[in-house]
Amino acid sequence: xxxxxxxxxxxxxxxxxxxxxxxxxxxxxxxxxxxxxxxxxxxxxxxxxxxxxxxxxxxxxxxxxxxxxxxxxxxxxxxxxxxxxxxxxxxxxxxxxxxxxxxxxxxxxxxxxxxxxxxxxxxxxxxxxxxxxxxxxxxxxxxxxxxxxxxxxxxxxxxxxxxxxxxxxxxxxxxxxxxxxxxxxxxxxxxxxxxxxxxxxxxxxxx
Numbered sequence: 242x243x244x245x246x247x248x249x250x251x252x253x254x255x256x257x258x259x260x261x262x263x264x265x266x267x268x269x270x271x272x273x274x275x276x277x278x279x280x281x282x283x284x285x286x287x288x289x290x291x292x293x294x295x296x297x298x299x300x301x302x303x304x305x306x307x308x309x310x311x312x313x314x315x316x317x318x319x320x321x322x323x324x325x326x327x328x329x330x331x332x333x334x335x336x337x338x339x340x341x342x343x344x345x346x347x348x349x350x351x352x353x354x355x356x357x358x359x360x361x362x363x364x365x366x367x368x369x370x371x372x373x374x375x376x377x378x379x380x381x382x383x384x385x386x387x388x389x390x391x392x393x394x395x396x397x398x399x400x401x402x403x404x405x406x407x408x409x410x411x412x413x414x415x416x417x418x419x420x421x422x423x424x425x426x427x428x429x430x431x432x433x434x435x436x437x438x439x440x441x442x443x444x445x446x447x448x
Contacts, residue, residue: 242422243274245317247310249324249335253279256360257323259401260393263408264321264358267415273422278313280306285337294345307338311346318425319385319418320350322373323358329365331372339376347380352435354421356385356414359392360401366392385421387414 246265250257258277265275285305293301299308314320322339324331331339343350357373359366370390377384391414393407394400401407 242272242318242426243276243316244268244319244321244418244422245310245313246275246277246321247323247335247338248277248279249322249332249338250280250360251282251332251334252325253281255325255398256393256395256401257325257358259398260358260360260407260411261321261323263411264415264418267412268419271416271419273319273419276313278306278310280310280334280338285334286341287337288340288344294341298345300341300345302341307341307345310338311342311349314342314346315349317350317353319354319422320382321356321358321414321418322376323360324369324373326359326361326365326369329368331359331369336372343376343380351381353382354385354418354425355382356387356391356418358411358414359390361392361394362396363394366390366394383421385414385418387411387417 246261248258248261261277265277268275283305285307286302291301299311324335327333355377357370359369367390370392374384387410389410391410394404
């Protein structure tokens, strides 16, 4: 079993990476393979709602990290998405990545465990945490809790390493996700199927 961790910070080894690494280390201790992928600093396009991904099975834009992340997401069993807080929201790069990743490849992640991790010097984490959870909810993913909301605090990576509660939250998140992945594997091995889904009904408010 494998968990894919996405680092949506412009700083490859900064606060967000430190938080994700703490969760990844706990996952590894519990027998779960991990991979941390950085979104980088190159421009990432936003979704233009063209619908081309429905035909291609990937995003029509192939000049940034989104499709490479999608390929890794297809075979992952769980996901942790991390972002610094920018103006009480996730980074612009992370928002663009998630918009296109979920639009073009959400079906590969459906009913799999997911969690969002937020990093801030001081505030804006709860708004960012809520933003992450909206992606999981609309895609029928299983949100993984910790002992508190998934956030760390600090201006630098060294600051985050001093955030004892934040690091404990990350470790608890890793253990909880490892446990849930094993439960889901056990269910699969014992013939417990995923819930049957009704065909989507869409009601327009303006007719």
